[in-house]
Amino acid sequence: MTAKIERYLAENQVETPCLVVDLDVIAENYRTMNRLLPLARIFYAVKANPEPAVVAMLNGLGSSFDTASRGEIDLVLGQGASPDRVSFGNTIKKQRDIAYAYEKGVRLFAFDSEAELEKLAESAPGAKVFCRILMECGGAEWPLSRKFGCAPEMATDLLVRARDLGLEPYGISFHVGSQQTDIGQWDVAIGRAAAMFSAIAKANIDLKMVNIGGGFPAKYRANIRPVEAYCDGVMSAMQKHFGNAIPEIIIEPGRSMVGDAGVIQTEVVLISKKDYEEDKRWVYLDIGKFGGLAETMDEAIKYDIATDRDGGETAPVILAGPTCDSADILYEKTEYRLPVELKVGDKVKILATGAYTTSYSAVNFNGFAPLKAVCI
Amino acid sequence: MTAKIERYLAENQVETPCLVVDLDVIAENYRTMNRLLPLARIFYAVKANPEPAVVAMLNGLGSSFDTASRGEIDLVLGQGASPDRVSFGNTIKKQRDIAYAYEKGVRLFAFDSEAELEKLAESAPGAKVFCRILMECGGAEWPLSRKFGCAPEMATDLLVRARDLGLEPYGISFHVGSQQTDIGQWDVAIGRAAAMFSAIAKANIDLKMVNIGGGFPAKYRANIRPVEAYCDGVMSAMQKHFGNAIPEIIIEPGRSMVGDAGVIQTEVVLISKKDYEEDKRWVYLDIGKFGGLAETMDEAIKYDIATDRDGGETAPVILAGPTCDSADILYEKTEYRLPVELKVGDKVKILATGAYTTSYSAVNFNGFAPLKAVCI
Numbered sequence: 001m002t003a004k005i006e007r008y009l010a011e012n013q014v015e016t017p018c019l020v021v022d023l024d025v026i027a028e029n030y031r032t033m034n035r036l037l038p039l040a041r042i043f044y045a046v047k048a049n050p051e052p053a054v055v056a057m058l059n060g061l062g063s064s065f066d067t068a069s070r071g072e073i074d075l076v077l078g079q080g081a082s083p084d085r086v087s088f089g090n091t092i093k094k095q096r097d098i099a100y101a102y103e104k105g106v107r108l109f110a111f112d113s114e115a116e117l118e119k120l121a122e123s124a125p126g127a128k129v130f131c132r133i134l135m136e137c138g139g140a141e142w143p144l145s146r147k148f149g150c151a152p153e154m155a156t157d158l159l160v161r162a163r164d165l166g167l168e169p170y171g172i173s174f175h176v177g178s179q180q181t182d183i184g185q186w187d188v189a190i191g192r193a194a195a196m197f198s199a200i201a202k203a204n205i206d207l208k209m210v211n212i213g214g215g216f217p218a219k220y221r222a223n224i225r226p227v228e229a230y231c232d233g234v235m236s237a238m239q240k241h242f243g244n245a246i247p248e249i250i251i252e253p254g255r256s257m258v259g260d261a262g263v264i265q266t267e268v269v270l271i272s273k274k275d276y277e278e279d280k281r282w283v284y285l286d287i288g289k290f291g292g293l294a295e296t297m298d299e300a301i302k303y304d305i306a307t308d309r310d311g312g313e314t315a316p317v318i319l320a321g322p323t324c325d326s327a328d329i330l331y332e333k334t335e336y337r338l339p340v341e342l343k344v345g346d347k348v349k350i351l352a353t354g355a356y357t358t359s360y361s362a363v364n365f366n367g368f369a370p371l372k373a374v375c376i
Numbered sequence: 377m378t379a380k381i382e383r384y385l386a387e388n389q390v391e392t393p394c395l396v397v398d399l400d401v402i403a404e405n406y407r408t409m410n411r412l413l414p415l416a417r418i419f420y421a422v423k424a425n426p427e428p429a430v431v432a433m434l435n436g437l438g439s440s441f442d443t444a445s446r447g448e449i450d451l452v453l454g455q456g457a458s459p460d461r462v463s464f465g466n467t468i469k470k471q472r473d474i475a476y477a478y479e480k481g482v483r484l485f486a487f488d489s490e491a492e493l494e495k496l497a498e499s500a501p502g503a504k505v506f507c508r509i510l511m512e513c514g515g516a517e518w519p520l521s522r523k524f525g526c527a528p529e530m531a532t533d534l535l536v537r538a539r540d541l542g543l544e545p546y547g548i549s550f551h552v553g554s555q556q557t558d559i560g561q562w563d564v565a566i567g568r569a570a571a572m573f574s575a576i577a578k579a580n581i582d583l584k585m586v587n588i589g590g591g592f593p594a595k596y597r598a599n600i601r602p603v604e605a606y607c608d609g610v611m612s613a614m615q616k617h618f619g620n621a622i623p624e625i626i627i628e629p630g631r632s633m634v635g636d637a638g639v640i641q642t643e644v645v646l647i648s649k650k651d652y653e654e655d656k657r658w659v660y661l662d663i664g665k666f667g668g669l670a671e672t673m674d675e676a677i678k679y680d681i682a683t684d685r686d687g688g689e690t691a692p693v694i695l696a697g698p699t700c701d702s703a704d705i706l707y708e709k710t711e712y713r714l715p716v717e718l719k720v721g722d723k724v725k726i727l728a729t730g731a732y733t734t735s736y737s738a739v740n741f742n743g744f745a746p747l748k749a750v751c752i
Contacts, residue, residue: 045700046743047699047700047701047741047742047743050740050743067743068699068700068742068743069698069742069743069744070743071740071742071743071744071745072742072743073743074743075743089700090698090699090700090742091646092645092646092660092696092698093645093646094643094645094662095720095721112648113646113648113649114648115646115647115648115720116646116648119720134650134651142702142703143702143703144702145702145703145705145708146650147658147696147702147704147705148700148702149650150648150649150650150651151650151651151652153651153652154649154650154651154652175702177702178702267470269468269469269470270467270468270469270489270491270492271491272488272489272490272491272492272526273489273526273530274510274522274525274526274527274530275510275526275527275529275530276527276529276530282523284468286470290670290736294666294738297673297703320468320523322445322466322468323423323444323466324421324423324444324465324466324524325423326518326519326520326521326523326524326551326553326554327518327519327521327673328523329521329523332521344471344491344495345471358739359738359739359740359741359742360666360738360739360741361738361739362670362735362736362737362738362739363734363735363736363737363738363739363746364426364447364735365423365735365736366423366444366445366447366448366466366735367422367423367426367443367444367445367446367447367448367449367450367451368445368447369447370739
């Protein structure tokens with residue numbers, strides 16, 4: 001937690017639950033990545049935290065933006081981003097949303113299927129398109145699936161078809177999985193991309209760009225290697241697989257850009273036991289799985305937790321949210337310990353919650369208002 | 377799907393995704409349950425569908441309301457419910473929300489722990505309180521947990537303590553799990569409640585009420601027995617365990633009251649394959665796990681799906697939502713088949729989605745607007 005957030009929470013009685021975002025941390029993360037990857041263009045993955053103040057600040061620093069929907073395109077353009085700094089990175093787009101983006105000046109689009117290519121040819125003629133290839137990498141803490149991407153052979157055919165349809169076959173993208181701690185996965189993926197550059201060159205297509213997606217981890221409970229290690233890994237892999245002909249690089253950080261910039265202030269609503277023999281306390285907070293902590297699904301993301309009583313004796317707890325939903329449990333299998341002295345009404349801070357929290361929050365589940373955010 | 381919804385969707389170009397709720401179905405469900413359980417008071421579980429029009433209509437029919445939060449209390453009072461028809465049924469309440477409810481006239485509260493009882497004694501003096509006991513029943517399709525309730529021995533002690541604190545120890549509640557298809561589970565639970573009545577009578581406390589919670593199933597893909605069977609099962613169990621001294625009965629239907637009253641109209645955004653060998657198509661809809669279909673978590677609730685091309689040849693599909701989140705898949709392990717002729721842009725109806733959809737919807741995930749609802 002930053003001194004700025006600590007001071008803010010000390011000086012302001014925020015109504016809980018509330019996410020406090022330190023914009024300085026994001027700015028520093030942006031500058032660090034820019035310095036470590038001078039050859040890459042940074043497209044901030046807006047979905048990680050779409051607070052207008054975050055977008056405006058990154059826009060001021062020169063960031064580009066990876067957007068998932070018409071709503072996100074409106075957001076970034078509204079905060080001053082020029083359309084040449086916007087990528088419509090979702091491979092699943094309505095035809096009318098492609099047309100809308102194109103009309104607004106967006107010229108860079110992702111795809112991974114023939115049907116999407118046909119929509120793009122019709123509604124975004126001449127646009128630069130990149131094909132996402134399928135990755136099945138281990139090591140990511142947020143579940144991977146086959147939802148995005150296609151097999152390299154299909155991608156090759158589709159990029160040829162893109163040219164035939166009057167689009168500009170621009171590059172290859174992949175994603176090694178969110179909260180990916182295994183640096184080696186980028187090497188595998190970049191190697192696959194390089195092989196595709198060669199395969200496609202045989203069809204006289206000169207691809208220009210590799211989009212290495214997101215996936216760099218944020219620091220939760222477990223230690224991670226510093227961002228330098230991931231950036232080094234990426235650049236080494238680029239040199240290894242592309243030699244002196246390194247193409248344009250796009251990176252789409254989300255979690256690693258904003259995750260550690262936020263702290264959720266929450267309150268203990270209840271502490272109880274279920275029977276006299278039970279050894280664990282149940283601690284119920286005023287935020288849960290449906291109020292912004294959706295990434296605790298299957299206990300995937302394990303947030304660090306701080307209380308004002310830290311330092312004394314601790315005991316194991318089960319952590320749960322405030323709704324009447326029996327699935328609204330944060331951590332039951334994962335061991336969490338909290339101070340024995342913890343009391344109902346105490347404030348609890350959930351750390352590194354700047355990414356994938358507010359926008360995941362349910363609109364009104366159980367009558368609870370969605371998670372608020374303050375950017376400082 | 378009702379004729380009224382069918383007509384509405386035929387006559388109106390609704391912007392998808394959209395939930396259409398047929399209020400007549402809910403009214404009919406209410407009247408049926410009222411007729412089948414004349415001894416029970418129906419407290420509609422507002423969290424299942426908090427649309428003001430639903431609450432207003434049920435209020436007009438004389439329903440009472442089970443509420444989970446201050447927000448839901450404001451909602452039902454705002455729609456005209458008198459406070460004597462409101463139960464604050466969440467066992468996890470902030471002290472100030474208890475005080476708020478009490479000030480508004482609410483006098484019936486749930487609890488399952490000593491800490492909660494102390495809050496109630498302080499902020500809701502003299503109120504009727506009921507203790508939720510722990511149930512570990514099988515057969516529910518939505519995951520059960522130990523989040524709510526306490527062991528019967530603890531419940532007995534707590535009800536005695538409630539009296540000592542100046543509260544009115546009023547009854548016992550339980551919940552056998554949502555979408556519970558096993559009628560026998562109510563027999564087990566009611567038997568446990570009856571045993572507690574006897575145990576507590578020894579402390580000269582005359583409990584007056586059994587709250588049998590919710591859990592009656594809605595009809596999704598699998599067939600279920602009619603509501604008559606569940607009501608019969610409940611009343612038989614009451615007679616078996618309480619004989620001629622049947623106490624007040626409260627029932628808190630949510631899913632079984634509104635589930636079959638709603639249809640989500642959605643649109644096919646993309647149909648694709650991942651590689652040439654794949655035998656299943658991926659069908660991407662404009663609604664997913666974060667846009668209102670949260671109950672597809674772990675493929676728990678299996679909705680019925682209808683298209684305008686039903687009747688012809690079908691083939692297996694994987695169904696997914698429109699966001700960039702790899703976890704946003706509706707059904708991958710569960711076999712779903714859709715028409716071979718299905719096309720991008722086609723409308724798809726997700727049936728029996730009147731419960732636990734709109735209010736679960738994420739506020740703005742990936743820049744997509746939350747699920748809208750129309751009550752007709």
